[in-house]
Amino acid sequence: MSRQRSEDPGQAYGLSQLNERSREIFRQIVDSYLVTGEPVGSRNLSRSLTAPLSPASVRNVMADLESLGLIHAPHTSAGRLPTESGLRFFVDAMLEFGDLSDEERRNVQTRVASHGRSADDILQQASSLLSGVSRGAGVVLTTKQDARLKHIEFVQLDPRRALVVLVGEDGSVENRLVPLPIGLPASAMVEATNFLNARIRGRTLLEARAEIEAARTAASEELHELTAGLVSAGLADWGDGDADQRRLIVRGQSNLLEDLRALEDLERVRLLLDDLESKKEVIELLGRAETAEGVRIFIGSENKLFSLSGSSMIAAPFRDDRQQIVGVLGVIGPTRLNYARIVPMVDYTARVVGRLLGEG
Template sequence: MPAPSLLSDLNDRSREVFRRVVESYLDTGEPVGSRTLTRGMAVSAATIRNVMQDLEYLGLLESPHVSAGRFPTQLGLRLFVDGLMEVDPVGPEDRARIAEIIGPDDRDTGALLDRVSMALSSLTRGASVVLMPKQEAPLRHIEFVSLAPDRALVILVFADGRVENRIFTPPPGQTPSSLREAGNFLSAQAEGRTLSDLRGAVAAHISEGRRELDSLAADLVAAGLAAWDPQAADPRLIVRGRANLLAHQAADLDRIRSLFDDLERKRDIARFLELAEHGDGVRIFIGSENELFSLSGSSLVVSPYMNADRKIVGAVGVIGPTRLNYGRIVPIVDYTAQLVGRVLSDRKG
């Protein structure tokens, strides 16, 4: 039965008992008994037990054993998050801490997002994850340097001042002069183009057999472009707060190890961004709802951030046990994603 239908089927007493069970569980991590719930409710423990049994029958609560209290199932947590959770705006203290940790804008995107990850981990006491955008700044200059018969260095100078050095294996027969020739040709073509743009332009030149490139230089250009293919480069995933996650779930170390194994698999990084791209704003994945981290039994709160062109270029999120303080973490993740988007947009302007 879908969660909205379940919620509408509950009467006021059942909703109140359910809400109290979930909130107590999220706060303590312990099963909740009927006697605990009688405090502040004008009903007997027997009545509450009957309500809890009905909620367990609906699949919203479960119990570790017959005599113990109850805690929410994955379906119950989803029902609570979607229909009963109260989300407050980010408070001034949290805003101030985020601003303090992120610090000044030094125009280094990597350093900025590393501090964003640190801020999220510190504020939520969970493990934070931040996916950096791919760097597609226009190029200014390209140069090839021979290091050995089977090794060459390509130096990429970007319009924003960033310099990258990448080593690759050139085709057989390359000489220092052919390296210089290819570098000069590429530099003439590169001005104002990104790597993706340049790849297409050079491929067109090679296919048309332009005389500017002899056969060796053409092979070098093709090999060099393949070496820095932007489509093959994985974006960087920043993870902070492993110790926080271990503190929350110290009794289940195997699941934590599984989670971080998942995080560190390069092929899964792009899927992390896909989680955030579908739908608006913050998305919440509880337990097995998220196939990427399903084996770890963890929850993920994730939100995308955009550049000045309103294109999703990355994502920020928090991973923790299913008993996360969703009401506090959701607005923090949302606020942080919007802040990162504003900073990146201001830089472009």
């Protein structure tokens, strides 16, 4: 399993700057935060260290860690929490990622393929699985262009607008509004529907558009000129713009409302839910993970999407049977995600999804 390091070299600290005692205290602070979300004080730390150390000596080490920007005090007399830079350092330089057990691997394979083998079933189950494992939100990003088409229909709403309904073989349904040209004959909707359905079934959107493009001359002869324009508009509307070519699946938003400890937590989650509603930004961030060779980890304000909510995302791309990247999946949640457990789970789930899609 591979994972990408921090994009900002200014946030990377050398282990040589921390002696063994400093590393142990820093690890204890981070471990406590990941479990409880609460700051930890010098007295509690002094009791949990392997080598005896007085609270005063622990405070001196904590002061050094704070000067390096690795920890901070949320309140004047409180204990310490890791900073986002400290979490990044911990994840990149100190955290050891284990492998999944055979039972966990079997569970992933069974869960992801449990409700059928269509692409939509696989992606929906992968998102739900990751949500359950992380107690965060499971996210999947893929391209709509890869879905196999089953049916298309034009429904006139008024003299100037029509609704185009596109149905995929996986049961997905997409609707778009298209403008109608002036003077369009009443029979044009039926003609356009029949013409497209004779050519798109079983093809991806990209293949269908190529088919229609290749048949443009024949289409002009076979159809009324205005109807031919409607045919082109009906398919083109699905391929214009990067955002329209992407499909985002989010599961488990309600998990983010659990285990709230303070009003600050409630505000953070509210901001995170707002982030998830801003699909364009989520799609853009997940798209960056598609270029990675392995798992990508985004922490807090390293990315503008999470600059207010203080959240993290762990994501990995998945590939088809030709080893082409066709999407990305992952987990979004608070910065105190269980990275050691979730990173290998995301990595393995991505590989299972890719294999199942390739077999489909």
